[in-house]
Amino acid sequence: DERLGVVGELTVSEPAVLYAILEGGAIPVIAASGLEPPNQPLNINADTVAGEVARALQARLLVFMTDVDGVLDGDGSLIETLGGEHASTLRAAGTLAGGMLPKIDASLRAAEERVTVHVAQGRARRTLERIVAGEPLGTRIEV
Numbered sequence: 001d002e003r004l005g006v007v008g009e010l011t012v013s014e015p016a017v018l019y020a021i022l023e024g025g026a027i028p029v030i031a032a033s034g035l036e037p038p039n040q041p042l043n044i045n046a047d048t049v050a051g052e053v054a055r056a057l058q059a060r061l062l063v064f065m066t067d068v069d070g071v072l073d074g075d076g077s078l079i080e081t082l083g084g085e086h087a088s089t090l091r092a093a094g095t096l097a098g099g100m101l102p103k104i105d106a107s108l109r110a111a112e113e114r115v116t117v118h119v120a121q122g123r124a125r126r127t128l129e130r131i132v133a134g135e136p137l138g139t140r141i142e143v
Contacts, residue, residue, distance in 0.1 A: 015056040047099075051106025054111045061136075062115050064103045065122030071100065072137030081140050084108050096142055107141035117141040 022026045030053060032046035047064060054062040071079045072097045079086070087104050090096040097106055100119075107117040119125050120138025131137050 002117070003118065011052075018053065018057060045102045045106075047102040047106045051110045054086065054110045054115045054117075058111070058113050059115050061132065062107070062117045063128055064117070064119045065104065065127065066100075066119060067123060068084050070119045070137075071096070076127045079139050080136065081142055083142050104141070108143060111141050111143045 006057050018028055030049055032044045032049045034042040034044055036042055050062065050064070053059075071082050072092075072095075073079055073090070081103070082090075087096060087108065091101070091104075103119055104108060107119065111117050118131050118138045118140055122129060128136060
């Protein structure tokens with residue numbers, strides 16, 4: 001897609017830098033862009049960035065906040081738990097499409113490293129707080 005410019009792949013090669021920032025009490029803000037030598041700017045999907053950072057840090061929890069209740073099936077019903085095989089079936093059927101694709105790809109990769117991943121409604125009040133407290137909201141991604 002020409003609107004995106006040159007698109008790059010992400011490799012988190014120095015998680016120690018992120019650990020140092022976190023241990024210092026700061027919250028890192030990570031841009032979804034990069035630079036390829038000599039000076040080629042790259043656009044990197046923000047969902048991919050979030051998933052790879054969570055994976056590299058072996059985070060306890062990753063939550064993708066979106067404008068729907070979670071991953072929906074072909075009838076628009078919430079899928080409470082989604083694994084790789086079911087995701088492949090939904091992708092082949094065209095049910096998983098658009099902006100949900102990179103979220104699911106990033107979720108599955110992070111889940112491979114035992115990161116607990118949820119895709120949930122970002123417009124509802126206290127969603128993140130409730131998920132952190134263990135409430136089963138949205139779709140939990142498992143491998």
